[in-house]
Amino acid sequence: MSTAAGDDDIATSTMFELFARYVGRDGGPLYQRICEGAARDAAVCALLEVAPLGQRRPNLLLASVHYLLLGGVDDPLAAYYPTVAEWRDEQHLGQAPDPQRIFSHFASFCRAHREELVVLLTSRATQTNEVGRCAAFLPAFAHLAAEHGQTLAICDLGTSAGLNLFFDRYAYDYGAAGHAGAADSAVQLHCEVRHGSLGDLAVPEVTWRAGIDRQPIRVADEEASLWLLACQWPDHLDRFRRTRGAIEIARSALPVVLVEGDLVDGVADLAAGAPPAAHLCITHSWVAAYLSAGRQTELAEQVTSIAAHRPLSWLYAEQPFEVPALPMPPAPGGEHVSAASALVLHELGPGRPLGPGRRLADLHAHGRWLHWWGAAAPT
Ligand SMILES: C[S@@+](CC[C@H](N)C(=O)[O-])C[C@H]1O[C@@H](n2cnc3c(N)ncnc32)[C@H](O)[C@@H]1O
Structure with a gap:
């Protein structure tokens, strides 16, 4: 041994x-x-x-x-x-x-x-991009588009291959809680809603998509895409299929802005490219674990300074224990769902400083299930 x-x-x-x-x-x-x-x-x-x-x-x-x-x-x-x-x-x-x-x-x-x-x-380094997480992002984006009455501009930090930027091209099956998206999509997501009502699931219009990663995967690169698939478990065929489908969708879609760099240092420049007529959403999922507490604080400062000039929504899905320096509001009623990650929303803008945020959902890391706590209350 x-x-x-x-x-x-x-x-x-x-x-x-x-x-x-x-x-x-x-x-x-x-x-x-x-x-x-x-x-x-x-x-x-x-x-x-x-x-x-x-x-x-x-x-x-x-x-x-x-x-x-x-x-x-x-x-x-x-x-x-x-x-x-x-x-x-x-x-x-x-x-x-x-x-x-x-x-x-x-x-x-x-x-x-x-x-x-x-x-x-x-x-090589192992790399992941889990499109199953879009099952939690979709109801949040639908809420934000309705709330702000605008198209969305998505800026995804730690985006990997940028596959979650195409959430609007996927099919969503929430069982009795509803269906949404493009039913014939190559990416079929199934998510069990264990709590709450998802509300209106109209897929919002996205007019700008951009991502940053220190090791971005370019889907046009066959070898890099094959490596992304190889990092999945060979007996999880459903995940393999949807990643493969998402790569195909990303390849056939219009090019997105995909920047190589550090997300804390690069978020301001990236967000500056978002069209003013769209509502800016800054997102990240399963990324904060790679940042020290000090860098998490700097990320919050960067997002806050972008919000001094334009309204934005900051939406992140992270494991609570991984984000000691990011706001992590408790689940409603103190309910804690074992093995869950949390989806947190902050609504920021000129005159709207960073507060505790709102915990929209608790979810399985690959989006297998979701506890939707609701998005209606102010943040
Ligand atoms: C676990 S993967 C998650 C990918 C994607 N967000 C998702 O949910 O599928 C974490 C990603 O964060 C990227 N990353 C980690 N630290 C970073 C940093 N400081 N700046 C930019 N990207 C970073 C990694 O390269 C990796 O692609």
């Missing part, structure tokens, strides 16, 4: 053990089995240890293997990955692979493709 220190001084084998438990809890049996095996395999641990310290996480090796398989490498391991069959448009006929043998196939794959894997492990 490897004892080399990995990210945050955790032994690589322990990281695999912890990741196995995490994916097991979140419905990823394939990676659970692989990581349980990897935790006991010195060669696989040593392979991950070629990655730079800050990137040395199981997900990086898993994504690198997935990337090679999606890219066409022919190997018995591919038969275990539903995403690969779908990507290659193949049906695995005959006997289903024996789940007990998946790790031995994985370890063989790592031996056979060590050279290509080392290149990926030393040059």
